[in-house]
Amino acid sequence: MTGRATTLGRAPTSEEDPLTTTSTRPAPAADASPLATAHHQLATAVAHLGYDDGLHQMLATPRREMHVAVPLRRDDGSSALFHGFRVQHNVSRGPGKGGLRYHPSVDIDEVRALAMWMSWKCAIVDLPFGGAKGGIGIDPREHSTAELERVTRRYTSELMPVIGPETDIMAPDMGTDAGTMAWIMDTYSVNRGYTIPAVVTGKPLTVGGSLGRGTATSAGIVHVTAAALKEDDVPLDSVSVAIQGFGKVGGHAAAIFAERGAKVVAVSDQYGGVRADDGLDVARLFTHVERTGSVVGFDGADPVSNEELLGLDVDVLVPAAVEGVLTATTAHHVRARWVVEGANGPTTTAADEILAAKGVTVVPDVLANAGGVVVSYFEWVQANQAYWWTEPEIAEKLAWRMASAYASVSALARRDELSLREAALIIGVQRTAEAHQIRGLYP
Numbered sequence: 001m002t003g004r005a006t007t008l009g010r011a012p013t014s015e016e017d018p019l020t021t022t023s024t025r026p027a028p029a030a031d032a033s034p035l036a037t038a039h040h041q042l043a044t045a046v047a048h049l050g051y052d053d054g055l056h057q058m059l060a061t062p063r064r065e066m067h068v069a070v071p072l073r074r075d076d077g078s079s080a081l082f083h084g085f086r087v088q089h090n091v092s093r094g095p096g097k098g099g100l101r102y103h104p105s106v107d108i109d110e111v112r113a114l115a116m117w118m119s120w121k122c123a124i125v126d127l128p129f130g131g132a133k134g135g136i137g138i139d140p141r142e143h144s145t146a147e148l149e150r151v152t153r154r155y156t157s158e159l160m161p162v163i164g165p166e167t168d169i170m171a172p173d174m175g176t177d178a179g180t181m182a183w184i185m186d187t188y189s190v191n192r193g194y195t196i197p198a199v200v201t202g203k204p205l206t207v208g209g210s211l212g213r214g215t216a217t218s219a220g221i222v223h224v225t226a227a228a229l230k231e232d233d234v235p236l237d238s239v240s241v242a243i244q245g246f247g248k249v250g251g252h253a254a255a256i257f258a259e260r261g262a263k264v265v266a267v268s269d270q271y272g273g274v275r276a277d278d279g280l281d282v283a284r285l286f287t288h289v290e291r292t293g294s295v296v297g298f299d300g301a302d303p304v305s306n307e308e309l310l311g312l313d314v315d316v317l318v319p320a321a322v323e324g325v326l327t328a329t330t331a332h333h334v335r336a337r338w339v340v341e342g343a344n345g346p347t348t349t350a351a352d353e354i355l356a357a358k359g360v361t362v363v364p365d366v367l368a369n370a371g372g373v374v375v376s377y378f379e380w381v382q383a384n385q386a387y388w389w390t391e392p393e394i395a396e397k398l399a400w401r402m403a404s405a406y407a408s409v410s411a412l413a414r415r416d417e418l419s420l421r422e423a424a425l426i427i428g429v430q431r432t433a434e435a436h437q438i439r440g441l442y443p
């Protein structure tokens with residue numbers, strides 16, 4: 001141990017300074033699944049840090065996985081069965097933390113990848129959490145609210161032994177929302193015999209949610225976009241932005257970009273997209289979506305497909321929907337100068353290399369979308385102390401944390417000539433490994 005501070009504000013634990021170890025990039029796997037992408041990213045960080053195979057295996061392997069059967073009695077009396085998962089990837093820095101996803105494509109490997117990304121993300125923004133993620137392979141659009149409530153309560157009951165405010169704390173992700181969190185909190189609390197708001201975050205304000213959580217991921221995206229632009233002396237209010245996904249993340253990101261003076265020229269959802277080169281009226285677009293359920297058909301805008309949106313001639317592209325949309329094929333068409341990853345895992349390893357060769361700056365998911373889990377942490381702290389902060393307090397603490405995480409990542413990237421993703425991953429992996437080693441769990 002050298003005892004001197006690194007740019008991460010921590011001392012390296014191995015004999016050599018891991019941050020100056022020569023980087024050897026592992027070859028990307030042919031498989032472009034989220035798990036293959038996550039494993040490749042980890043292997044790259046591990047090679048840079050000079051960790052041995054045992055530590056690499058530990059970091060690659062989830063601590064605990066649950067696979068639960070979730071039976072549902074449908075409103076019409078028929079029955080159905082869904083598969084639910086919860087993966088606690090790493091808990092060395094604190095309880096597992098991460099969202100719950102309802103989407104038909106959810107499977108154990110996707111949840112493993114998302115849980116691993118949560119570990120690095122929480123470490124990058126220096127939260128006292130490990131990484132976890134959950135999901136159910138269900139299409140929420142096919143079910144009534146009552147059916148979704150029954151599914152959620154059953155899933156929560158099955159997970160009772162492994163979740164809790166000190167062990168694993170869920171939050172909304174794709175296909176779930178504050179209401180889902182309220183059902184989880186209620187089911188958990190009823191089983192324990194008293195109200196335990198800190199078992200979930202992202203819940204409604206009336207049951208102990210935090211101000212600012214609903215928009216936190218998007219606010220964080222805009223903070224890091226502004227920081228990345230600033231490195232090239234580009235003001236936020238001079239750029240055009242295209243956003244894929246108009247849900248909790250993409251929708252609020254569009255609103256905040258517009259509020260801050262950026263021109264949002266295109267957005268999309270599952271059904272397709274809309275574009276207006278002079279800028280979309282985002283407030284009016286929200287009304288349209290509320291009325292019709294989709295951005296498609298928005299008055300005064302032209303249609304654009306999800307794939308076309310990725311190749312629009314804009315300054316900033318924000319993929320904020322599903323994984324793996326920027327591939328070896330679509331990455332070639334990207335014309336944006338900055339890609340800011342609102343979604344988890346939107347860029348495959350092959351696409352990452354293509355974007356780097358084109359000179360595109362990619363602000364990686366584990367940094368760019370960390371604002372959500374940062375305010376989840378604030379919500380957990382507030383619930384534990386039963387004292388709530390004001391919105392300006394939360395906004396200020398979020399801005400500070402995102403700015404300082406961006407600064408650490410950018411400093412390391414510049415120092416060691418790394419991409420922002422490589423630098424972010426190295427910081428996240430190193431902090432996680434250090435916690436693991438210092439607790440003596442690894443000889």
Ligand SMILES: NC(=O)C1=CN([C@@H]2O[C@H](COP(=O)(O)OP(=O)(O)OC[C@H]3O[C@@H](n4cnc5c(N)ncnc54)[C@H](OP(=O)(O)O)[C@@H]3O)[C@@H](O)[C@H]2O)C=CC1
Binds near residue numbers: 099173174322344
């Ligand atoms: N919610 C959060 O706090 C955080 C979310 N994330 C990540 O952000 C991403 C989006 O999450 P979130 O906004 O919460 O999810 P939502 O379910 O709220 O919204 C998802 C959006 O993506 C759209 N979408 C779904 N599938 C596709 C597709 N194949 N092509 C184009 N658009 C699609 C949906 O369309 P439609 O409306 O038509 O269904 C919707 O607009 C995910 O990757 C999630 O993991 C990351 C950090 C935190």
Ligand SMILES: O=C(O)CCC(=O)C(=O)O
Binds near residue numbers: 169170369
């Ligand atoms: O707020 C949280 O706990 C986690 C949000 C999430 O799932 C994510 O960042 O991907």
